[in-house]
Amino acid sequence: MGARKKTTRKKKPAKTRLTARTADKHILYEGAVQSPEFCLGFAARSFRRLRGRPLLSIREDFCGTAAIACEWVRRRPDRVAYGVDLDQATLDWCRANHVPHLKEAADRLHLIHGDVLTAKTPRVDAVLALNFSYYIWRTREDMRRYFRAARRHLKPDGLLVLDIFGGPESMTTCQEPRRILHAITPAGDPVEPYTYIWDQARYNHIDHEMLCHIHFKFRDGTQMKKAFTYGWRLWTPPELTELLEEAGFKETAVYLEGWDDETNDTDSIFRRRTFYNDMDAWIGYIVAVK
Numbered sequence: 001m002g003a004r005k006k007t008t009r010k011k012k013p014a015k016t017r018l019t020a021r022t023a024d025k026h027i028l029y030e031g032a033v034q035s036p037e038f039c040l041g042f043a044a045r046s047f048r049r050l051r052g053r054p055l056l057s058i059r060e061d062f063c064g065t066a067a068i069a070c071e072w073v074r075r076r077p078d079r080v081a082y083g084v085d086l087d088q089a090t091l092d093w094c095r096a097n098h099v100p101h102l103k104e105a106a107d108r109l110h111l112i113h114g115d116v117l118t119a120k121t122p123r124v125d126a127v128l129a130l131n132f133s134y135y136i137w138r139t140r141e142d143m144r145r146y147f148r149a150a151r152r153h154l155k156p157d158g159l160l161v162l163d164i165f166g167g168p169e170s171m172t173t174c175q176e177p178r179r180i181l182h183a184i185t186p187a188g189d190p191v192e193p194y195t196y197i198w199d200q201a202r203y204n205h206i207d208h209e210m211l212c213h214i215h216f217k218f219r220d221g222t223q224m225k226k227a228f229t230y231g232w233r234l235w236t237p238p239e240l241t242e243l244l245e246e247a248g249f250k251e252t253a254v255y256l257e258g259w260d261d262e263t264n265d266t267d268s269i270f271r272r273r274t275f276y277n278d279m280d281a282w283i284g285y286i287v288a289v290k
């Protein structure tokens, strides 16, 4: 009789065990907050519709771990991305955690340690400033200066893509916990479920200044408090579209999701809108045409 055959099953990779002491805050952030395929899909569709050609080159301002820039170059060999961030440690995290998985696509990713106002890159089809990072500017003058800088880095038919949020709920103090069940590491390994908490700790109705934190909570009861903190001004669509036009953009449009009464939830379809009401909290995009 030959060797005894045994039924076996492919081993599932073990979920990364999480505690506040050992968890990697960038993996938790990416799993909870970012959806690179979604925002890149929106940018690529907008570019093709408005410019009649494919989007090829992007600059991700305030790139952090540059998950979006990495995803852009990973998908197709004719794409290039520049990521700009002030924080060397976060860029190093990208180099250590994302870049090795890009293989030859890594040659088309350029990470720049610098200020978005002054960092020089070749002109691109689209500049993306996402997850509201540009809300750091507190005055109209500073915001206009940033929009001018972004415009300078665009090709003549380029687009600036920004995300925005608003609604009466964004003008309050509150904590919003959300369970994150299906995060993965940059290597593709599943991450044990955890809780992401968006904390609007302070809001000032006079100048729209807000202080927000991100906390994470784990199954073992430990918490990573203030993993990230943001001091922002809450800007409104008319303020931003006016400033974009003052900075020289020819045209701007606001894209917001629809509401599905049957599921009592948003429909995840961002359409160009000039009227929007009765929403307690909303997120959207502004697209500005050079």
Ligand SMILES: C[S@@+](CC[C@H](N)C(=O)[O-])C[C@H]1O[C@@H](n2cnc3c(N)ncnc32)[C@H](O)[C@@H]1O
Pocket (backbone or CB within 6 Å): 033, 034, 061, 062, 063, 064, 065, 084, 085, 086, 087, 090, 114, 115, 116, 117, 129, 130, 131, 132, 133, 136
């Ligand atoms: C909210 S995080 C990045 C988020 C990332 N864009 C995303 O989509 O999740 C903001 C980042 O902006 C960077 N930052 C802040 N001010 C900057 C500046 N003037 N120039 C470049 N990067 C800046 C910070 O170092 C931080 O990594």
